[in-house]
Amino acid sequence: MTKKLINILILLFFLGSTAGAQTKAIDKLKVEQKKTMERLAETSRMLEQNAKSTKSSLARLTMLNRQIADRQLLISQINEEIVLTDKEITRLNKEIGEKNAELEKVKQEYAELIYHTYLKRNSHDKLMFVLSAKTFSQSYRRLRYLQEFSDYRKTQAQQIEALTIELGNKLVQLDHSKKEKERALRKREQESKQLETEKQNQQAVIEELKKDESDLRAKLREQQRQMDNLNNKITKLIAEEERKAREKAAREKAKSAAAKGKAGSQDNNEYTMTKEEKLIAGNFEKNKGRLLWPVEKGMMSGKFGTQPHPVLQYVTVNNKGIYIDTERNADARAVFEGVVTQRFTVPGNNNAVIVKHGNYRTVYSNLTEIYVNEGDKVTAKQKIGKIYTDTEAGNKTTLYFMVWKDTNLQNPELFLAK
DSSP: OOHHHHHHHHHHHHHHHHHHHHHHHHHHHHHHHHHHHHHHHHHHHHHHHHHTTOSSOHHHHHHHHHHHHHHHHHHHHHHHHHHHHHHHHHHHHHHHHHHHHHHHHHHHHHHHHHHHHHHTOOHHHHHHHHHTOSSHHHHHHHHHHHHHHHHHHHHHHHHHHHHHHHHHHHHHHHHHHHHHHHHHHHHHHHHHHHHHHHHHHHHHHHHHHHTTHHHHHHHHHHHHHHHHHHHHHHHHHHHHHHHHHHHHHHHHHHHHHHHTTOOOOSTTOOOOOOHHHHHHHHHHHHTTTTBOOSSSSOEEEEOSEEEEOSSSTTOEEEESSEEEEEOTTOEEEOSSOEEEEEEEEOTTSOEEEEEEETTEEEEEEEEEEEOOOTTOEEOTTOEEEEEOEEGGGTSEEEEEEEEEETTEEEOGGGTBOO
């Protein structure tokens, strides 16, 4: 294999790799766009349901905010697709130009071969060329030369055919990429118009809500009071569970020491997880960012941590968990296998369930019915209870979801699948 041919093969390999990476990036973007559009469709459906009861509410505003955020994300994804498609078009145009030049060169070489073959088409001349050699060895070399000349001509013809097919494929790819770009541009325009409409609806709801600012502030204070009660109750229950676990560890250590005839130490009476609990906790942690959502369908309406109020200026809310809006009559479901350790009621917040996953815990609150009992082992996707629907707030159906590690709050958004 000649050095020139090796260099050509290396170049083709890298060109193919670049093209493949570009196509994969575009395909990945389309998958992400599909997920975003599915969320938009779900939010639109929930907004439509909400509109039947009330045209201006915090629930509606939250959904509009989420819809606008997803619409902006979709437009950003479309822009990225357009940029990548432009690069693909540039690459294809360059390759087509190179292939055209290569094809013309091979055609020219082939035309010259045919011309020379035509001039020396007399088989008698070929025979005399071989027989006129001074030695047998020279005759053989001349015969080989004629054969190689003939083979080379066939190879050139095959190369022309292969280049023509490859060029045709590149042109088809180019046409496809151009159409994809046109489609993306049309979609971007359509989504941008839709975004403007949603922003106008958002502003209208905000203005309507601002008219009853005093009532809004009063409701916020009451809601905060209820959530503080719930969070305090959960914190106490988890602290109590941890205390009992430590006491159990101390008793088992003292019992073991007594059996060996030694005095039990009061130090290091830390609770040690069983092998099964360690396995579950390890798997829970390994699946961070991939855990199931605690509802089959829904959207996050309240993020973890300190957030600005969507209407009231200079007012913030501090969420210890996340709020997930879902459809009416929806059920909460376990995000991972575990054991139910608590089921309890807090006035104003309905019922709640705590599921333990080794040293992790998940909390499912605002339930009207509970389907599980303390001590039950649950599996991922298993129904925990029915989520409360507030008919006075436009059929708002919201689950309050928390994640704890030992006695430390965690951000649930980091654990759930995107």
